[in-house]
Amino acid sequence: MKKTTLIVALLLVSVSFAQVAGTSFEEPETFSGKYTDTGDPNIAHDLINNASEPLVDFTSVGGEMGFNATYVPYDTPNVGLTDGDDVGVTDKKPSSSVPFTAGTKGYRLSDIDGNYILEFDQVDLTGISSPGLSVDFLLSINSSNPSNGNYEGDGTTNESGSDRLRIYVRDITNSTEIDLFNSTGSDLDDLVPFDSGTGEYQLEWQNVLMGLPSSVVQLVIEGRNNAGGESFWLDNIMFVGAVGVTEQPIQQFSLYPNPATKGFVNITSKTTGAKNILIYDVLGKKVLQTALIGDRLDISKLNSGVYILKIEQGNNSATKKLVIK
Known part of the structure; x- marks a missing residue:
């Protein structure tokens, strides 16, 4: 399986890294079918788990990180997730030839018709040497015609047809935000792997990796799309720290x-x-x-x-x- 890393690997000299916290979504239970929001799509609200539907929230039991999902409508609200959509923890792979990068499960955001905000448990990196965060993500393509783009707009307006994905870290200690990936201002199609030889977009995992401050931080994913063929996939999220004596900092x-x-x-x-x-x-x-x-x-x-x-x-x-x- 091919995966594109969006930044150069860690700069290391005789150093290894240990995972401080993370998730590959293996602990949450999976359910088939779609998730249907029972809240009002006209107002922002917390999303809750429904019986026998894909889990949008998860409370950590001491292993993998927990997470909580929230829905925020467009400036002119649409149906949101009330019509039943493919969001939450899933064991359905992006395609038969593209599995998840770690384990057999991941998290999917599709046909949101609004904004989906996924917040993970806070992580205390105080005292951790050279802390960093790695996230695998995948942007779906137009599978019926891979030479055509799959997304709309540049994400700068909160409306249908303005697709957007942002992966960032809140530095709780210093009240700042650190972007790992932010498509705002760009057509998402420009950020999908593309084979100039065939003229086709590639269904391919990408990786973002960024050094972090030694403080209390929180990973946040913000997604906006409006069609069943538009999906953002997440997997293999790892907060790491250096182990060893001779090292250089993460990027x-x-x-x-x-x-x-x-x-x-x-x-x-x-x-x-x-x-x-x-x-x-x-x-x-x-x-x-x-x-x-x-x-x-x-x-x-x-x-x-x-x-x-x-x-x-x-x-x-x-x-x-x-x-x-």
Whole structure:
């Protein structure tokens, strides 16, 4: 099974990592069928588990992390999840050839007709060396015609046809938020793996990995879509910390999509402020230099190939391999 990692792996020197907390959704029970919300779709409300329907909430019993789901309507409310939809813990794989990345279960968000907010148990990383978080996720494709996109809008308006996925961490201690993945401002199709040779989108797991502060944190997933063919899948969520004496920190920066196929990449950081960007070709020639204020970097003028990308922000810096197809 192929999985795309959106940032370079951990920078390690003689160091291993232990899981502090996590879930691959193996402990919650699974039920077939769809979940039907019994609440009012016109107002924001907590989602509750229904008998013999997929679980949207889970209380930890000391093993895997617990989680709680909330529904928030569009600015102009729709039916939400009251019509019965594929959300919650499931053992139904994304496809017969694409299984889950850890175990036999995962979490699915499909045909929400509003906003779905999934909050996981808080994790205390105080005293943990080089803490970080890894999340596997998958964006569904148009299975009947993989050359066509599957999503709508750019996620900037709270309405039907403005699909959006955000994976982020609330730093409870410091009252900040750290993005691992945020499609807001982009067409989600631009962030789906794409094979330029066949001209088709790929049903493929992706991974986001980010270093975190040594504080109390909480993982949050926010999803918005409006069709049964639009699904976000989650699996293999791991909060980790370093074990050993010689180490370098987990990545400060996240780079995606990589390989890049749509003329841009997103570069997010644990901290705010402008990022100085330098890109070199394999011969060492500088081909791009800019000060990046936001997260989206235009690389549309660069040819297909492999590049070295250097990021500087304050006292932090990183060097990554960038592939443009």
